[in-house]
Amino acid sequence: MIDYRGWRHTFKLDPDKSIDEEALEAICESGTDGIIVGGTYGVTFDNTLELMSRIRRYAVPAVLEISSLDAVVPGFDSYLIPLVINAGDPEWIFTPHVSGLKTYGSYIHWDDIITEGYLIANPDAGVAHLTKARSIESTAEAKAYAQVATKICRLPIVYVEYSGAYGDTSIVRACRAGADEAHLFYGGGIRTPEQAAEMAAIADTIVVGNVIYEDLQAALSTVAAVKG
Numbered sequence: 384m385i386d387y388r389g390w391r392h393t394f395k396l397d398p399d400k401s402i403d404e405e406a407l408e409a410i411c412e413s414g415t416d417g418i419i420v421g422g423t424y425g426v427t428f429d430n431t432l433e434l435m436s437r438i439r440r441y442a443v444p445a446v447l448e449i450s451s452l453d454a455v456v457p458g459f460d461s462y463l464i465p466l467v468i469n470a471g472d473p474e475w476i477f478t479p480h481v482s483g484l485k486t487y488g489s490y491i492h493w494d495d496i497i498t499e500g501y502l503i504a505n506p507d508a509g510v511a512h513l514t515k516a517r518s519i520e521s522t523a524e525a526k527a528y529a530q531v532a533t534k535i536c537r538l539p540i541v542y543v544e545y546s547g548a549y550g551d552t553s554i555v556r557a558c559r560a561g562a563d564e565a566h567l568f569y570g571g572g573i574r575t576p577e578q579a580a581e582m583a584a585i586a587d588t589i590v591v592g593n594v595i596y597e598d599l600q601a602a603l604s605t606v607a608a609v610k611g
């Protein structure tokens with residue numbers, strides 16, 4: 384298993400989006416700690432395999448965040464399995480996981496599996512619509528959700544997901560408090576070194592996604608802000 388606990392910065396690459404070779408090299412050689420491959424929609428076996436094969440030319444660790452059972456591709460260093468702790472649609476809580484275990488049960492190397500307690504905090508994100516995520520009404524509620532993940536479900540990671548929007552630092556701080564010793568990922572809307580540094584001061588690991596496809600130089604500038 385990769386040791387994500389030492390990760391401070393990651394890039395998330397979406398198999399459903401195109402990235403040219405030069406940009407991919409810049410991302411993989413940027414000094415980031417790891418690449419997460421994942422997305423909410425349009426993730427297929429073929430586009431995931433293609434992206435993984437291209438990332439594999441570089442030494443950077445690569446993990447697959449599984450969002451579709453049709454796109455489980457062998458060859459990643461580890462597999463992140465999200466459990467959406469504020470899913471409003473019960474079908475998203477365990478149904479895909481049961482299907483996954485029925486389909487892949489005997490092929491699973493459990494040492495390569497990392498579970499994430501996913502707290503979806505941006506109601507406008509695609510994943511919020513998909514899972515009918517319950518809105519987070521207060522910092523006390525955010526902290527309680529993080530505690531559900533870590534103290535009740537004993538998950539090793541809390542992932543505060545603001546995908547597409549920069550988060551509310553008071554909510555992220557409340558999750559930090561609730562997560563206690565568990566590892567805290569923050570992702571969403573990071574576009575500047577200042578934002579990267581601000582969220583990295585609260586979370587253990589920050590995740591930078593969409594800006595890669597909109598402003599590559601801005602994306603790259605987030606690495607030094609966290610690791611420089």
Ligand SMILES: CC(C)=CCC/C(C)=C/CC/C(C)=C/CC/C(C)=C/CC/C(C)=C/CC/C(C)=C/CC/C(C)=C/COP(=O)(O)OP(=O)(O)O
Pocket residue numbers: 397421422423424448449450451452455456457458462464465466467475479480481483484487490491492496501508509510513514544546547592593
């Ligand atoms: C042969 C081999 C390699 C075997 C491996 C075995 C293995 C690992 C098997 C898996 C077993 C298993 C338990 C599988 C469960 C799979 C599954 C489908 C779980 C459901 C996960 C889930 C709740 C998904 C919902 C969506 C979600 C949380 C996605 C996370 C990623 C995310 C939010 C990305 C951001 O998306 P993006 O597209 O960037 O969004 P924006 O539009 O906002 O930018």
Ligand SMILES: O=P(O)(O)OC[C@@H](O)CO
Pocket residue numbers: 395544545546547548569570571572573590591592593594
């Ligand atoms: O794409 P952005 O908004 O940077 O969010 C990163 C990541 O948390 C998405 O799952």
Ligand SMILES: [Mg+2]
Pocket residue numbers: 397422546592593
């Ligand atoms: Mg995205």
